[in-house]
Amino acid sequence: MQSDIESFFDDKEEIDEATFYDIIEYGIHVSELYMESYVSNMANYNFDDDFEENIMQMIIEQYGKQYNLYMFHDEDIESDDLYIDVIMEEIKKQVFTHIVPRRGYTKTFIRHPPNILRICQQLEILRNKPQPEQRTPAWYETRHNLITASNAWKCFESQSKQNEIVYEKCQPLEEKSSTNNLFVNTNSSLHWGQKYEPLSTQLYEYLYSTQVEDFGCIVHDTHKFLGASPDGIVVKEECQRYGRMLEIKNIVNREITQIPKKEYWIQMQLQMEVCDLNECDFLETKFVEYEDANAFYEDGANFNCTNEILYKGAFLMFMNNNIPKYFYPEFHITKEKYEIWESKILEENTDMHFIKTNYWKLEKYSNILVLRNKKWFESTIEQVRNIWSQVLYERGNGYLHRAPNKRERRPTIDLTEETKELSDKPDSNNQCFIVDSSDDEKSVGEKSSVLETNKEDEPEQTIEIVNAVEEETKKKEKKEKKEKKEKKNIPINSFKVNTSTLDTISTEEFIASIVKETK
Incomplete structure (x- = not known):
């Protein structure tokens, strides 16, 4: 007696070449409609998985009753690829090439040679824009009067997060920053990121034989409430990455997954929009510090390489008016050159208090390419504009109702x-x-x-x-x-629609059916 599974597959037709391409064409069609409805959700961490799951489900509903989508695609080659897998890969390739760019790649690469003239002109435009140097009083003041790329993600979150950004922007600047200038917590994850950002930039320049230029806070040409302070832009014309933006995250405890978190993805999209550039490398690094010089020198015979063939090195920390200041040698420097550099820096900075030498190794890093997504930006910019309008209104009409609720002491019984x-x-x-x-x-x-x-x-x-x-x-x-x-938002994986009518209904009817199904 045949099992239910055997009879399930025996009842199916094999997929011929014509049907194979029909299914792919159908998948591209429903994917385009899907993206029109859900492109604003591309910032979500699991968007790629949800997209694939929903499109696959629709293909199975449309073709799965007649055709065996789970047979091997090529019997002559040692491969475990099923027809449904090959179909989905081809659909994604076409969708992410011709409809909307994929959320992110798993690596960085050169898509095509850069447009030298266009990028050269754009970089000159950016350099001529008013842009206070990062982390100066003028920089903080400029950012206070903008929704910046680094905190814009709050505009797309819960009401409490939206309250948070409105409250932050309504508070007087001096009130917000007065306590921050008294003490720098050198043990915070924020300071860790700032401390290792120059080293990460050096790593990037070393890996790709390029040059990265710093920029201050830049304001969007059209949306004057939107600004960004990019970590850097590749400015070496001879490099194939010329004009590519760089976003750096120096992690402490978080795992590197090669999938940007929602807030980081939004940050990169807004930076590309503000700077009118189309590519961004997302570099994540995990640096680990040695306990002391002995531990550093015991880990590998070379000054710049560990026993596990990892990059390592050192930099100097000083204190200047209670503010930490760091000096970095060139990346992958030899011991002899480092000692010469160290003596020079100590000689030149006797007016500051030398604190210590930081010995580090690069335990892990990842660099992936993220492309500009204009459709996502167009579908979400009004949400950011609405938040900024609320800021302007409440600056004049009161904003204290947005303040975070203070944690009240829970009631107890006095016995x-x-x-x-x-x-x-x-x-x-x-x-x-x-x-x-x-x-x-x-x-x-x-x-x-x-x-x-x-x-x-x-x-x-x-x-x-x-x-x-x-x-x-x-x-x-x-x-x-x-x-x-x-x-609660409508979850993307709740997307269901009667696929049998997709060839005859309009996009508007399709979207309406999604909303109806998910209510």
Whole structure:
């Protein structure tokens, strides 16, 4: 007797060449309609997986009953590729070439030679724009009056994140930055990123034999509320990456996945739009610091290479008016050249306080190419504009309602008068109330635990307090549940539509059917 699986495949027709291309054409057609509806979701981390899953589902619904999509594509070659896999790869290739660029690649590469004249002209335009140097008072002031690429992602998040960016932009600048200038936390992840950004730029220049130029805060030509401070742009004409932007992330604990997080992807898209450039290399690095010089020199015979053939090196840290300042030698320098450089830097900077030598190794790095996505920008810029309009309005009409809620102390039961010695044996008619107010991570219900022995004999006042705590907890949970439900977006993987009518319906009808299905 045949199994259900065997009979399932026996009932299917084999896919001939004509049908194979028909399925691909159909997949491209529905993909184009899908992108028109969901291009704004391309910032999402899992967009590629959701897109493939939904298009595959539609192909299976349309062709899966008649054709065996799970047979091997080529019986003559040792390959485990199924027809559905080959079909999806061809669909993605066509979609991401002719309809919309893919969210990101798994590596960096040269797509085609750069347009030297066009890029040269654009770089000159950028250099001539007013752009305060990064992290200067003028730079902070300029950024305060813009939605910047690095924090624009909040415009696409929950109401609390939108409140956060409006509140940040409404606060007076001096009020926001006055405390920041008093002390620099050299142990923070933010400072780690700033400390290793120049070294990451050196790594990039070394790997690709190129030159990267710094730029300040640049304002968009058309959308004057939008600005960006790119980490750098390749300016060496002889390099095939000429005109390519560079975005650097120096991670501390996060895993490198070669898939940019939502906020990073949005940041790169807005940087490319502001600078009117079409390519960006996304460089992630994980540097690790040695405990001391001995550990550094014991790890590999060479000054610039570890036992595991990883890059390593050193740079100097000084303090100038309580502000850390770092000096970096050339990348992959030899020990002899480093010692000469070190002596020179120490001699030239006697007015500053030398702190230490930082010994490092590059444990891991990744560099992938991200392309400019004009369709995504066009579909989302109004959301950013609306947030900025709210900022301008509330600067004059009040913004304090946007302030983050201060964490209130959770209610506890004061049983001071009822306290007994721990050595006393509890009366069988009494109750023991345990209130733990030391753990801020637990919920109110977990904190106010009641160990009951005889509920009928509980003091009325205590019962009222406990009931009040429980009632307040329930109200908060109900409110949070309601807010969460109201804010919930339609998930991309809920995309379903009657595929049998796709050849005859218009795009508008298609989108309407999606909305109807997902309500």
